[in-house]
Amino acid sequence: MQKRYFIKTYGCQMNVYDSERMQDVLAAQAYLPAETMEEADVVILNTCHIREKAAEKVYSELGRIKRLKMQRQKAGKEFTVGVAGCVAQAEGEEVMRRAPVVDMVFGPQNFHRLPELLGNKQQRPVELDFVANDKFDTLPAPRNTGGRSAFVSVQEGCDKFCTFCVVPYTRGAEYSRPVKDIIEEVKQHLDHGVIEISLLGQNVNAYHGAAADGSEWSLAQLIEHLAEFDQIKRIRYTTSHPRDMHNDLYRVHGEIDKLMPYLHLPIQAGSDRVLHDMNRKHTAAEYIAMVEQLRSKRPDIAFSGDFIVGFPGETDEDFEATLRVVETVHYASAYSFKYSTRPGTPGATRSDQVPEEVKGERLARLQALLNKQQEQFNARMVGKTLPVLFEKAGKHANQWLGKSPYMQSVHVPAGRPLEGQMLDVHITQAGPNSLGGELV
Numbered sequence: 460m461q462k463r464y465f466i467k468t469y470g471c472q473m474n475v476y477d478s479e480r481m482q483d484v485l486a487a488q489a490y491l492p493a494e495t496m497e498e499a500d501v502v503i504l505n506t507c508h509i510r511e512k513a514a515e516k517v518y519s520e521l522g523r524i525k526r527l528k529m530q531r532q533k534a535g536k537e538f539t540v541g542v543a544g545c546v547a548q549a550e551g552e553e554v555m556r557r558a559p560v561v562d563m564v565f566g567p568q569n570f571h572r573l574p575e576l577l578g579n580k581q582q583r584p585v586e587l588d589f590v591a592n593d594k595f596d597t598l599p600a601p602r603n604t605g606g607r608s609a610f611v612s613v614q615e616g617c618d619k620f621c622t623f624c625v626v627p628y629t630r631g632a633e634y635s636r637p638v639k640d641i642i643e644e645v646k647q648h649l650d651h652g653v654i655e656i657s658l659l660g661q662n663v664n665a666y667h668g669a670a671a672d673g674s675e676w677s678l679a680q681l682i683e684h685l686a687e688f689d690q691i692k693r694i695r696y697t698t699s700h701p702r703d704m705h706n707d708l709y710r711v712h713g714e715i716d717k718l719m720p721y722l723h724l725p726i727q728a729g730s731d732r733v734l735h736d737m738n739r740k741h742t743a744a745e746y747i748a749m750v751e752q753l754r755s756k757r758p759d760i761a762f763s764g765d766f767i768v769g770f771p772g773e774t775d776e777d778f779e780a781t782l783r784v785v786e787t788v789h790y791a792s793a794y795s796f797k798y799s800t801r802p803g804t805p806g807a808t809r810s811d812q813v814p815e816e817v818k819g820e821r822l823a824r825l826q827a828l829l830n831k832q833q834e835q836f837n838a839r840m841v842g843k844t845l846p847v848l849f850e851k852a853g854k855h856a857n858q859w860l861g862k863s864p865y866m867q868s869v870h871v872p873a874g875r876p877l878e879g880q881m882l883d884v885h886i887t888q889a890g891p892n893s894l895g896g897e898l899v
């Protein structure tokens with residue numbers, strides 16, 4: 460009987476991408492996907508280390524998995540448990556010690572070796588090497604998922620060392636994939652009918668990849684090249700760092716219609732002192748100037764962001780500066796978090812940590828403002844016509860769901876299947892998290 464796998468993914472888009480590629484590896488080994496963990500022979504947790512809560516979730520999940528494994532073993536069946544991703548990379552052997560249920564641990568640069576790890580599971584292997592591009596050179600081609608939208612990793616790792624962040628430790632040094640490899644992966648997706656490409660990287664706009672002619676391409680050059688493919692209708696990129704917003708990126712936002720007018724540009728905090736302490740290396744005014752510059756090139760562009768409240772030393776006044784940035788930019792959506800001390804990062808050792816209840820109050824105020832802005836942004840769509848890429852049937856009969864250029868979920872009534880089509884929708888209603896409309 461064919462073996463089945465189940466992958467549970469935590470964390471960011473990079474992990475979502477990695478889980479997809481793990482599925483490619485397992486599919487090439489004739490594994491089938493399982494609907495639930497209970498039906499699987501191999502369970503992999505692709506983990507996130509960004510905040511304490513995210514990391515601790517993994518251990519509580521492993522507690523449940525332990526009971527599952529005992530049941531399986533009683534029934535004389537094999538059951539393999541792998542821990543992948545950023546907790547694996549950060550804690551390695553510690554995962555093995557804390558959770559004897561785990562058979563193998565492997566980091567974000569090692570999952571291409573899954574077949575070998577599965578073969579050696581008796582030894583409880585721990586694979587945490589960083590070998591740039593080793594992974595990409597050996598991964599099988601992406602399988603056909605039937606979807607119209609695909610992620611392609613172009614840049615991995617991070618050298619920026621923001622003082623709150625574990626990513627440079629879990630993902631290693633910054634690395635840009637060669638142009639040729641990226642285009643090859645894109646073409647494989649196009650052969651499967653994909654029309655939307657999202658370029659991924661922890662700092663995707665720091666991209667500087669080797670091109671065939673020996674030159675180095677920027678992210679803007681890569682986007683310009685992709686825009687020439689007729690089959691590609693939408694291009695996105697995420698996540699960008701304000702420090703790497705270069706002139707040619709502003710330009711392509713003005714010139715390329717296929718580049719969606721929606722940009723995730725995290726600022727984290729609005730106080731220049733806090734930004735300095737975070738090692739972000741830009742000011743709030745510089746960030747706002749970037750937003751204005753982008754709006755002048757592409758008037759319909761909208762922004763999303765990330766925020767941290769309660770970084771060590773953050774005063775009420777510093778926090779007010781964050782609110783002011785939000786008021787100025789007016790976000791279409793955003794993620795916001797309480798600062799979480801992460802082992803090994805400079806922020807963790809500071810003596811001026813902000814009390815939890817202060818962080819809680821600040822987060823509630825910030826989120827109230829961001830939610831209001833998101834609702835206002837959605838409400839502004841009513842009366843407009845937006846191109847929607849339809850993905851799946853909705854909850855109700857004859858309802859179809861898709862995504863707007865701004866990643867809003869849009870539902871329309873339709874008596875025929877719309878999946879995979881890009882169609883104009885006249886927006887008639889807006890809620891906090893979705894839009895409704897009619898096909899034009």
Ligand code: SAH
Binds near residue numbers: 726800
């Ligand atoms: N490279 C991206 C961010 C990647 S991490 C950038 O520089 O903008 C995703 C988000 O998690 C960050 O933007 C930040 O808002 C949040 N985050 C990272 N470390 C955190 C910590 N220690 N506590 C709380 N939030 C954190």
Ligand code: SF4
Binds near residue numbers: 617619624700
């Ligand atoms: Fe983390 Fe900063 Fe790198 Fe973003 S730029 S991944 S926040 S260290």
Ligand code: F3S
Binds near residue numbers: 470509544
């Ligand atoms: Fe988490 Fe790793 Fe992404 S720590 S946010 S899964 S890079």
